[in-house]
Structure formats: C-alpha cells, structure tokens
Amino acid sequence: MKLEFQWSRLESFSALELHAIIKARETVFVVEQNCPYQETDDMDLQAWHLTVSLGGELAAYVRVVDPGIKYSEPSIGRVMTLKKFRELKIGRSLMEEAIRFTEQKFPGNGIKIGAQVYLKKFYESLGFQVVSEPYDEDGIPHVDMVRTAS
Secondary structure, three states: OOOEEEEEEHHHHOHHHHHHHHHHHHHHHHHOOOOOOOOOOOHHHHEEEEEEEEOOOEEEEEEOOOOOOOOOEEEEEEEEEOHHHHOHHHHHHHHHHHHHHHHHOOOOOOOEEEEEHHHHHHOOOOOOOOOOEEEEEEEEEEEEEOOOOO
C-alpha cells in the first residue's frame, strides 16, 4: 500500500482538489455522523491541510490549525478516513504524519485537540492526555487532549 501524503495551504488547492476535500469532510462529519453543522469554517483559512491519497484517490484528511486561532497551541482536527479505506487502518499513519509536521512547523508549542470521546484511547496511544471533562460539541461527546512539546 503506497500512501501519498501532501501538505497544502487552502489557497494552493485546485478547485477540484478542494471540492474533493469538502465533499469528503461533509460525507464523514455531517452525513455519516448525522450532525448538521457548518463543517467548512474560517479556521480552514489559517490551517495546513494534509490529504492522503491511495491510487490517486482521496483516502484520508486532517488539518492543522495555526496556534492562536482555536487554542493557544496548534491544533490537529477534522481527522477522517473515507469509509471505503477504513479497513486499511490509515488513521494511525495520518496522525503520526500530522504530529510530525506540527512539531516540526511549531516546535515547543505542544498540540491540543478536541477529540471525540470514543477515540480517547487511540489518541492516548499517540501521546495525548485528557485535560478536560467530557463536553457536548454538535451532539457528540468530546474531550480536550494535549500532547506536550517534545
């Protein structure tokens, strides 16, 4: 399996690439999770976007929001793998690359995420620690988690 990782700022995407990302994010976060909310937001304008392709097709995605926008730390979010690729367990590779990039781009800052509660153990296995009580975000239980600067 040859995964292709590509980091970009929003303005670097072609219209077709951006369409594929928006469609994928809406499919996962709005339709699959039955969660009607404004999925595309202004944080996209101040974020790095990682697309993961397999055989030329978008398979997974994550964004890294610049520090000082969502949290004082940089934030990894919108972590998703499209349904047809989930059995390949791309999520770990996706997050490892997001962590590597974030630590390189913003050294000494740590990383903060708002994680869906059911994924807490997954994020703990990547070095994140829970720093909040569970809270509701768009009808889905979340917790804030932090990975301290290495």
